[in-house]
Amino acid sequence: MPTYSYQCQDCSKEFELFFYIRDYIESPKCCYCKSKNTTRAYNKDVLTQSASVRKADSELKTIGDIANRNRDRLSEDEKIALHNKHNEYKNETPKTELPKGMKRMKKQPKTKWY
Numbered sequence: 001m002p003t004y005s006y007q008c009q010d011c012s013k014e015f016e017l018f019f020y021i022r023d024y025i026e027s028p029k030c031c032y033c034k035s036k037n038t039t040r041a042y043n044k045d046v047l048t049q050s051a052s053v054r055k056a057d058s059e060l061k062t063i064g065d066i067a068n069r070n071r072d073r074l075s076e077d078e079k080i081a082l083h084n085k086h087n088e089y090k091n092e093t094p095k096t097e098l099p100k101g102m103k104r105m106k107k108q109p110k111t112k113w114y
């Protein structure tokens with residue numbers, strides 16, 4: 001279950017709550033003074049887990065946010081597998097026949113820029 005850090009705007013104390021993302025609340029009651037004037041303390045959460053995973057669906061504003069969240073949900077193995085799958089075509093030789101007199105260019109080694 002993810003941890004959400006909040007800060008009370010009235011007593012300025014910080015507190016953490018645990019709950020599933022579907023139960024996410026924007027401004028929960030302060031644990032100390034019971035004020036509802038609370039905000040997420042994103043800077044705290046970023047230290048422990050990537051910010052995008054911690055965002056509730058309602059906080060995902062752009063397609064980039066969704067992409068980042070989905071990326072952060074993948075394990076390293078899944079990322080490598082996906083990268084290989086998406087780059088497979090680069091190693092295949094094209095099967096289509098070229099017109100007479102034409103030939104394919106040799107693949108150049110990647111240029112390293114220092």
Ligand SMILES: [Zn+2]
Binds near residue numbers: 031
């Ligand atoms: Zn408070």
